[in-house]
Amino acid sequence: MHKYLLALSVAVWLAPATAPAQQRPVLTAQDYARAEHFLSYNTQPLIDGSAGQPHWLANDRFWYRVLTARGSEYVLVDPARKTRTVAFDQAKLAAALSSASGKTYEANRLPFRELTYAPNEKSIAFAAAGKAWKYDVLTGQLTPDTAPASPAANAENEVVSPDGMLAAFIKDDNLWVRDTNTNQLTQLTTDGTKDYGYATDNAGWTHSDKPVLRWSPDSRKIATFRQDQRKVGDMYLVTTNVGHPRLEAWKYPLPGDKDIATIERVVIEVNPAKVVRFQMAPDPHRGTLSDDISSSGTFDDVDWSPDTRELAFVSTSRDHKEEKFRIADATTGTVRDVFTETVATQYESGQGAINWRYLPKSKEIIWYSERDNWGHLYLYDAGTGKVKRQITKGNWVVTKLLRVDEKKRELYFLADGREPGNPYFTHLYRIGLDGKNLKLLTPEAGNHQVTLSPSGNYFIDTYSQPDKPGQTVLRSADGKLLATLEKTDISRLTASGWKAPTPITVKAADGQTDLYGLMFTPTNLDARKKYPIIDYIYPGPQGGGVGSWSFSAARSDHQALAELGFVVVVIEGSCNPLRSKSYHDACYGNMAENTLSDQITGMRQLAQKYPYIDVNKAGIWGHSGGGYATAAAMFRYPEFFKVGISESGNHENRNYEDDWAERYIGLLKTNPADGTTNYDNQANATFASNLQGKLMLAHGLMDDNVPPYNTWLVVEALTKANKSYDLVVFPNARHGYGIYGPYMMRRRWDYFVEHLAGAVPPQNYEMKPMADPRNAVQ
Numbered sequence: 001m002h003k004y005l006l007a008l009s010v011a012v013w014l015a016p017a018t019a020p021a022q023q024r025p026v027l028t029a030q031d032y033a034r035a036e037h038f039l040s041y042n043t044q045p046l047i048d049g050s051a052g053q054p055h056w057l058a059n060d061r062f063w064y065r066v067l068t069a070r071g072s073e074y075v076l077v078d079p080a081r082k083t084r085t086v087a088f089d090q091a092k093l094a095a096a097l098s099s100a101s102g103k104t105y106e107a108n109r110l111p112f113r114e115l116t117y118a119p120n121e122k123s124i125a126f127a128a129a130g131k132a133w134k135y136d137v138l139t140g141q142l143t144p145d146t147a148p149a150s151p152a153a154n155a156e157n158e159v160v161s162p163d164g165m166l167a168a169f170i171k172d173d174n175l176w177v178r179d180t181n182t183n184q185l186t187q188l189t190t191d192g193t194k195d196y197g198y199a200t201d202n203a204g205w206t207h208s209d210k211p212v213l214r215w216s217p218d219s220r221k222i223a224t225f226r227q228d229q230r231k232v233g234d235m236y237l238v239t240t241n242v243g244h245p246r247l248e249a250w251k252y253p254l255p256g257d258k259d260i261a262t263i264e265r266v267v268i269e270v271n272p273a274k275v276v277r278f279q280m281a282p283d284p285h286r287g288t289l290s291d292d293i294s295s296s297g298t299f300d301d302v303d304w305s306p307d308t309r310e311l312a313f314v315s316t317s318r319d320h321k322e323e324k325f326r327i328a329d330a331t332t333g334t335v336r337d338v339f340t341e342t343v344a345t346q347y348e349s350g351q352g353a354i355n356w357r358y359l360p361k362s363k364e365i366i367w368y369s370e371r372d373n374w375g376h377l378y379l380y381d382a383g384t385g386k387v388k389r390q391i392t393k394g395n396w397v398v399t400k401l402l403r404v405d406e407k408k409r410e411l412y413f414l415a416d417g418r419e420p421g422n423p424y425f426t427h428l429y430r431i432g433l434d435g436k437n438l439k440l441l442t443p444e445a446g447n448h449q450v451t452l453s454p455s456g457n458y459f460i461d462t463y464s465q466p467d468k469p470g471q472t473v474l475r476s477a478d479g480k481l482l483a484t485l486e487k488t489d490i491s492r493l494t495a496s497g498w499k500a501p502t503p504i505t506v507k508a509a510d511g512q513t514d515l516y517g518l519m520f521t522p523t524n525l526d527a528r529k530k531y532p533i534i535d536y537i538y539p540g541p542q543g544g545g546v547g548s549w550s551f552s553a554a555r556s557d558h559q560a561l562a563e564l565g566f567v568v569v570v571i572e573g574s575c576n577p578l579r580s581k582s583y584h585d586a587c588y589g590n591m592a593e594n595t596l597s598d599q600i601t602g603m604r605q606l607a608q609k610y611p612y613i614d615v616n617k618a619g620i621w622g623h624s625g626g627g628y629a630t631a632a633a634m635f636r637y638p639e640f641f642k643v644g645i646s647e648s649g650n651h652e653n654r655n656y657e658d659d660w661a662e663r664y665i666g667l668l669k670t671n672p673a674d675g676t677t678n679y680d681n682q683a684n685a686t687f688a689s690n691l692q693g694k695l696m697l698a699h700g701l702m703d704d705n706v707p708p709y710n711t712w713l714v715v716e717a718l719t720k721a722n723k724s725y726d727l728v729v730f731p732n733a734r735h736g737y738g739i740y741g742p743y744m745m746r747r748r749w750d751y752f753v754e755h756l757a758g759a760v761p762p763q764n765y766e767m768k769p770m771a772d773p774r775n776a777v778q
Contacts, residue, residue, distance in 0.1 A: 025759040027564065032749065032765040035563040038498065043553035045772040046493040051075075051472040051486040054460055057117055060453040062460075063087045066486055067774050071108030074115070075485070079458040079474060082482050088124065088137040096142035101129035103778070111778035128778060152178065157210045159298075161219035166270065168222060170211050173197030175224065177270060188273045192226065195251060198268075199224040202261065203285065203292035204235070204252040204657030205705045214299040216308040220270055221330060223302050223311050225263035228282060229253075232261055237702050240731035248704070253658040255679065256668030260318065260658055261285035263293070267311060267330045278328050280335045286316035288323060288349035288356075290542060291659035296353055304330075305360040312358035312365070320346040320663040325365060327358070327382070339385035341369060345588045346663050348375060348577060351399040355413075358382070359406060364433075366391070366404065366411070370581040377401065377411065379433055391435045394418060397578060399426060403456050409433040412441075412477075414450065416578050421445060422503070422516055424549045424578055428459070430478075441479035446470055447549040464488065464551035466518055467500035493553060499523050501559070506602035508574055513583070515602055517571035518546060518555070520562040525612070531567045532617035532756045533603055535641075537633070538626040539594040541577060541587050541664050545570040545626070557745055564749060565757050567613050569606065573598030589666055591653065592636070592682040594629035600640055619756045621645035621748060624706060624735065627698075628684065631714060634695050635687035642693040643756040645748050648703060648735055651684035651710045688717035694755040696726040698744060700733030726751070742767035 036042065052065040063076045074087035091107040098105045105111055105128075115126040123136045125145055132145035152158065158167035158178065166177045173192035178185050192198045199211035213224035235252030238245045253260040262282035268275050287293040287300040294300060301314040308330060315324040325338045341347065348370055349355050355368035355377070365380040372390075375397040379388045391411065392398055396418035403412040412430050417423035419440070428441045428450045442448040446463040453459060457477050464470025469488035475481055490498075501518040508515050522531070536558060538545040547555070554560075558568045573595025574586035587593050599620075607615035620641050622630045627649025634644040653661035654668065654677075661679070662668070670677050680686060695718075699711040718725045728747055730740045737744050750761040 025757070027753055027759050027761050029762040029765055031564065032746075032762055035560040035749070036767060037496070038554060038559040038563055039557060039767075039769075040552075040554035041769045041771070043493060043496075043498060045774065046490070046496055046498075047469075047553050048489040048492065049471075049486045050488050051460075051462065054451055055117075056454050057121060058119075060455050060458055061121075062453070063117070064485075065113065067772075068108065069489075069492060071106065071774050072110070073108070077474065077483070077485065079453065079476075079482060082474075084483055084485055088135070089140060092140040093135055093142065096135070096140060097128060097133070100133075100142055100144075101131075103129055109774070109776070111776065113775060113777060152180075152183070157208070159211055159213055159215070161215045162217060163219040165219060168199070168211055168213060168215075170197065170199055170209060173200070175199050175211060175213075175222070175268060186270075186273065188222075188268050188270065189226075189275055195230045195232070196226065196228050198226050198266075200227045201294060202227070202229065202251055203294075203659065204261075205660070206292060207250060207704070212294040212299050214302050214304065216304050216330075217306060218308055221304075221308055222268040222270065223265075223299060223304065223313075223330075224268065225265050227261055227263050227285065229261040229285075231259035233257055233259075235704070235707055237704060237707065240701060248702070250704070252707075254656070255654050255658050255661045255665075256670075256677075257658060265313065265328070267328070267333070276330065276333045278333045278335050280315075280326075283315045284318040286318065286320065286659060288314055288316055288320075288347060289352075289354055291657070291663060300354055301349075301356075303356075303358045305358065307360075310358075310360060314356065316347070318662060319667050323347050325356070325367070325380075325385075337385075338365065338382060339380060341367075341371075343370075345585045348581075348584070350375065350401070351577060353400040353402075355398065355401040357401065357404050359404070361406060364388070366401065366433075368398065368401070373581045375399070375581070377413070379435075389435055391433060392431060392438070393435070395580070396423075397580070399578065402428075402450065402452055405456065412452065412456070414448075419445070422465075422549065424516060424544075424546070424572070425465075426549075428461070428479075439479065441475065443479075444470075449550060458482070460485070462550075465503075466546075466549055466551060467503060469551045488551065490553075497523055498553070498559075501555070504569070504571075504602075504606065506571065506605045509597035509601045513574065515571055515573060515598055516546075517569060517602070518558075519570075519606065520558040520568040522562050522565065527612050529612060530614040530617075531565060531612055532619060532752075533567045533569060533607070533613050533615060534561060534619040534621065534752060534756070535599050535603060535633075536568060536570050536626070537594070537599060537620060537622040537629045538624075539573060539587070539596075539629045540575045540625070541584060541591075544572045544576045544578070545622075546572055557748070561749060561752065564753055565759070566619075566752065567606075567610070569603065571595075571599055571602045573602075588664060589678070590682065591628075591661075591665055592632050592684075594632050596629065596633050596637060599633070600637060617642060617756055619643040619645075619752055621647070621752075622649075623647040625650065627651075627706075631684045631695070631697070632687075634693060635684060635690045638690050638692040643695075643752060644693065645696045645698070645751055646711075646714075647698045647744065648700065648706050648737075649684070649697075649710060649714075650706045651714045653682060654679050655710050655713065656706060683713075685713045685717035688714055688723065689721035691718065691721070691723045691725070694726070694751070696728065696747070696751050698728040698730075698737075698747075700730040700735060700737055700740075702732055703735045705735040742769055 054062040076087040094105045094107045111128045134145045174189045175198040229251040232251040237248040265278040303312045357366040363382040377391040400414040431438045448463040451460045462472040471487040474483045607613040627646040630646040650656040699708045753761040
């Protein structure tokens with residue numbers, strides 16, 4: 001009897017608390033399915049007329065694959081003749097392949113995506129139906145390819161020479177080459193040992209078995225290094241499985257470590273094998289472009305002279321404040337220092353490509369510098385090391401130097417911010433080395449993605465805006481329009497109920513600087529209602545949250561999330577590298593700022609402009625650097641941000657690889673008086689006790705980019721502070737969660753729906769990603 005009365009009294013006591021929960025709005029599986037309809041795997045298949053990657057043939061001819069409403073087409077373009085034709089008769093090929101394989105294929109649904117033209121361009125080779133085939137484009141005859149070029153077992157970890165005859169690879173910490181015709185192997189170095197090997201790829205946060213090197217133009221020499229990481233500290237990860245776990249360990253230096261990875265530069269002559277060691281001290285494992293010496297896809301900051309007698313290169317200091325331009329004699333290894341540039345914060349060399357060039361014929365150097373507060377190109381005398389002139393100038397930023405025409409003494413480069421409107425739109429320009437005759441080659445408003453032909457006589461230009469689909473055109477080197485290749489058709493997409501994001505402009509926290517971004521609202525927006533606002537953040541400083549400013553059918557799950565009853569915004573705050581040096585340096589030395597004051601200021605302005613935004617219900621989420629920023633937002637601005645989802649955040653930069661933090665925060669310095677450091681106040685765990693709202697943390701336990709201990713420090717601090725939090729762990733996932741990505745997305749939706757919108761999500765909704773059927777390979 002007493003137990004019954006106690007239970008009854010507890011039930012009565014709980015009733016008032018549970019009643020409001022029963023009145024909360026309920027979202028159904030159908031609501032989530034409708035939102036899922038706006039994810040890329042459902043929207044991208046509705047986009048037609050977008051040209052694929054060009055594949056170059058002789059004389060600047062090229063082919064590409066374009067997706068259509070019916071499937072796909074292969075297109076062949078001859079710039080000299082200004083012709084755009086079908087690459088081959090797809091109906092004939094489909095019929096021939098159906099007959100030969102016993103399977104039925106349609107002309108617009110060919111079962112392959114890649115093909116290779118024969119040198120005479122009279123036939124193509126491809127793989128389908130489990131076999132290799134050769135198809136004569138003139139006669140329509142299809143035959144099995146009895147001797148297909150099978151890739152080597154280690155092909156993905158090889159670097160092929162310019163002439164295609166040799167492939168370099170690493171074996172037992174030494175560099176080898178393979179003859180691509182005979183498969184004969186030749187060992188080039190013999191003294192490589194564990195953690196002291198040749199061409200080894202390890203930047204801590206990224207590492208592979210592929211060698212880091214640069215072949216000489218004549219394929220006879222290799223520029224590379226011997227990497228010394230013998231004294232570098234290790235990072236550890238442990239698998240989750242039945243039985244004994246497997247330990248993963250690799251070299252991963254941290255900020256403040258006495259010993260970091262260094263590189264001893266060498267040139268290796270291939271035949272006969274000979275190692276030429278540069279007569280200089282080892283360089284820190286650093287690059288001018290990013291926190292990896294192979295971030296552009298090859299050995300960064302080296303440039304062979306055409307005759308291969310010299311190798312120009314740049315040595316970067318550990319803190320990225322000093323850059324030394326040097327020229328080495330590739331035969332003797334002697335090194336000459338040409339000039340040095342020193343900056344107060346950190347040196348930037350451009351975006352996505354190395355923007356300096358060595359011009360031995362004229363004994364000049366093209367150099368990138370932000371010395372006048374904008375990223376521009378300068379011309380140096382390679383003999384004296386003195387500046388001859390500034391080539392480009394103005395309140396805009398050069399991003400990529402694409403081509404140097406030494407004969408005409410002209411440069412072709414991409415730049416942002418010179419044209420009116422959005423400063424993140426990229427255009428192509430040409431200018432003389434004398435700094436005169438600057439010409440805009442892509443005049444249309446929008447973001448231009450440019451691919452130069454091998455000769456440089458033509459270029460392919462794809463342009464669009466985030467809210468406006470564009471087209472792909474062919475132009476001559478002087479910008480003249482030769483042909484319109486494709487126009488993006490979104491009629492099927494709009495018919496499905498899709499709508500474009502809204503470009504936005506707000507003022508920064510300083511009240512003066514314009515910030516740009518995108519806003520996503522529900523397609524069934526009711527302006528009379530109030531919608532919580534969610535801020536997606538990736539603050540940089542090496543990039544931004546918007547990513548590409550070209551048209552896209554979907555950007556992450558921003559529109560999908562909006563469909564669940566939110567306004568989602570992405571605001572490019574100060575610290576973005578695509579504007580002035582001072583703009584980029586706004587976060588230097590204080591990564592905890594994370595543009596958060598800009599984000600809050602901008603969101604408040606949007607709420608004033610759009611009354612349906614409820615700024616009192618503000619959420620935030622981000623991944624990696626955005627995960628760090630999200631937790632910082634919840635701890636540093638707890639009154640503003642009510643709900644946050646922090647994924648894979650580098651919450652403690654003393655626990656993240658050395659180069660990123662030492663570049664953007666500076667070298668770790670300890671105050672001898674009290675033992676504090678300049679990194680202390682940038683650690684999220686330090687401020688965890690400030691948490692007021694709802695915070696979800698997520699991390700993969702096999703994250704070899706941002707090790708999970710970054711999140712565990714925050715978890716420990718929250719626990720010690722007696723703060724409630726939510727945690728999602730992926731035991732065997734890397735940085736991006738891989739196959740568990742859809743699960744994380746669903747948990748993200750649930751969290752915002754429940755805690756920011758005050759609604760009830762459907763239980764265990766399952767995302768169903770699918771591939772575009774037009775890209776099916778059989």
